[in-house]
Amino acid sequence: MSRLVLFDMDGTLVDSTPGIWASIRVAAAALGLPEPTPGQLRSMVGPPLQDGFASAFGLVGEDVDRAVGAYRAHYAAGAMFDADVYPGIPGLLAALRADGATLAVATSKPEPFAVRILAHTGLLPAFAGVHGATLDGTVRHKHDVVAAALAAHPDGERPVLVGDRSHDVLGAAAHGLPCIGAGWGPAPPGELAAAGAAAVAATPADVLPALGALPG
Structure with a gap:
């Protein structure tokens, strides 16, 4: 071949689901959103992060940027290695x-x-x-x-x-x-x-x- x-x-x-889901929960809490549903969490594994927050949580504009920032801060601090x-x-x-x-x-x-x-x-x-x-x-x-x-x-x-x-x-x-x-x-x-x-x-x-x- x-x-x-x-x-x-x-x-x-x-x-990488555990680390991704933990970071999504942190981001949702940072924006004052309800606890993510299982469907929201599942839909976020795979697509680009910005697109996921827009489609799964209905976020737009600066709220997408805030969610991405909160997610990445938690993810980069160690959650990424929960894979x-x-x-x-x-x-x-x-x-x-x-x-x-x-x-x-x-x-x-x-x-x-x-x-x-x-x-x-x-x-x-x-x-x-x-x-x-x-x-x-x-x-x-x-x-x-x-x-x-x-x-x-x-x-x-x-x-x-x-x-x-x-x-x-x-x-x-x-x-x-x-x-x-x-x-x-x-x-x-x-x-x-x-x-x-x-x-x-x-x-x-x-x-x-x-x-x-x-x-x-």
Whole structure:
């Protein structure tokens, strides 16, 4: 196998739900909002932070900025490290690299945070590059970070994205890339298939055969 495999991070490589949810609760309290509902918390895992606060909590303008600031203060203070590598991910990454694939991360999380989390979990050495959002929010959507990853690895053959939410599928499709859905992540049943995922892998072990079945 000689191809470029891009990975989303939250919900794909690591289960970062505990730290994310704790930081959302802190941000909601800072703005005087009610305790977040389970649905609000689930919807915030994956999409860009600014978009999540706008859609899940109905925030606009400066309130979005205040929420993001409160969230990041708590998250950067240590909550970001409350994340566990999904079982099977280290083996998948090792197998892909052994087969000659180039691996890179394309995440809507701010790039400095993503690098620190990957280093903390021991996954960072597996990747040729980490491409994420900017802290000022000018780059945050999945199609933006996928574009950055493709530009950084111009020799990557038959690029594909592995991600756990619909915005991963759509961000990949914006560049003509297939997306293999990470079915072990937090997406509700059917979300990835409905968004147009080329395949949905139930476990990390299922990613290799899914890659092998892709056209071309």
